[in-house]
Amino acid sequence: MATEQSARSFRERFDTKCQELFSAKGLNSFYFSNEQYLEIINSVKSAKEAKSKTTLQYRRLKRFDLCSVSGVEKLIAPLSSSETTIKYYVTNDEMFDILHETHLAVGHGGKHRMEKECKKKYKNITQEVIKLYLRLCEPCQKKLKSAKKGIVVKPLVSTEMNSRCQVDLIDMQSNPDGDFKFIMVYQDHLTKFVQLRALTSKRAVEVAYKLLDIFCIFGAPSILQSDNGREFANHVIEELCSMWSGLKIVHGKPRHSQSQGSVERANQDVQNMLMTWMNDENCKRWSEGLKFVQ
Ligand SMILES: [Zn+2]
Structure with a gap:
């Protein structure tokens, strides 16, 4: 091998x-x-x-x-x-x-x-x-x-859990697990708590549907941001609002100097840990591995 x-x-x-x-x-x-x-x-x-x-x-x-x-x-x-x-x-x-x-x-x-x-x-x-x-x-x-050098990271202060959350996708298309081709990384800015889900596509409907699951347990954030682009975030928010009529949520600008630190680290950690898990278990089904990484 x-x-x-x-x-x-x-x-x-x-x-x-x-x-x-x-x-x-x-x-x-x-x-x-x-x-x-x-x-x-x-x-x-x-x-x-x-x-x-x-x-x-x-x-x-x-x-x-x-x-x-x-x-x-x-x-x-x-x-x-x-x-x-x-x-x-x-x-x-x-x-x-x-x-x-x-x-x-x-x-x-x-x-x-x-x-x-x-x-x-x-x-x-x-x-x-x-x-x-x-x-x-x-x-x-x-x-x-690939690490970017010299970015000064200023922590963004969130005072309430769920006030500001970030959703990003890790592209796994080059290494699909059955129908699963993306990893959704959802992080609360205050607690740094990360939630992971395997996705079959990056369509806003699917992302919104998975987010809804999380919101129903942990509550919805008032600001949702994403490094995957403004359009992506807007589509996701549109879908969310159509699924949950009372939801009040806005798109936050992912101001890079502030948000990047912990979120980027989380995305990188997830990928590293997942790779380690696949190596250790000699298993390519990362959608399973996600549960353990989580
Ligand atoms: Zn190493």
């Missing part, structure tokens, strides 16, 4: 770059080959057993401890009395799988997100390795290129 192939070459590219990094760092660094890892395990063991310990042995025990995971000895950071979660040292060979799994789990999250996740469980996944990984992740690189 194409995805497996690209995952393999991704690993190869990562390993090559890592080799350069690891060999430049030498011994006693944060990076361990399988051999070095076993050596340290053995030296920690003998340091623990030694009745009178050398300075070096004290230093070893300050940095390393052992723990057995289903019969296999693992190198961990010593737990202080207040700590409860074990942090593992990993070998160079294990790096890629851990980074890849973590990265997909956080929906192609960036540097800070990755660092935070890795730190929870691992002791020696460094910033350098994370950066190296991210530079090689193709979806992330594409995302960076």
Whole structure:
């Protein structure tokens, strides 16, 4: 399969770059080959057993401890009395799988997100390795290129839930799921709460119909805006008003400097998470995946 192939070459590219990094760092660094890892395990063991310990042995025990995971000895950071979660040292060979799994789990999250996740469980996944990984992740690189730089985002203050909401469509025509070809992303500006629906078309009737479902549960906004164009928004509002005669709703200008931040991020997050879900489940039915992303 194409995805497996690209995952393999991704690993190869990562390993090559890592080799350069690891060999430049030498011994006693944060990076361990399988051999070095076993050596340290053995030296920690003998340091623990030694009745009178050398300075070096004290230093070893300050940095390393052992723990057995289903019969296999693992190198961990010593737990202080207040700590409860074990942090593992990993070998160079294990790096890629851990980074890849973590990265997909956080929906192609960036540097800070990755660092935070890795730190929870691992002791020696460094910033350098994370950066190296991210530079090689193709979806992330594409995302960076398409990101608009230098937009100053001023938050728009909404004081009531539903006062201002935004509806956008993500075009999935190149990757349809049965009859479904669009994703409707509906966001309340105040709460940032996002609702997702799969659509078969971008016709205003269909969009309005799905919106009506949401309005009937959460209430209707007084202002509806869209980045899909004024005409689109106007048509949707017309349809809505014909379905719900008492509805009072106007079209708000999507003033870009203000609205774009969180909404664009939401649309991008949705796409990333959906892609991750399809990869993980090996399933192309994104209309199903939407429910989990939601
Ligand atoms: Zn990525």
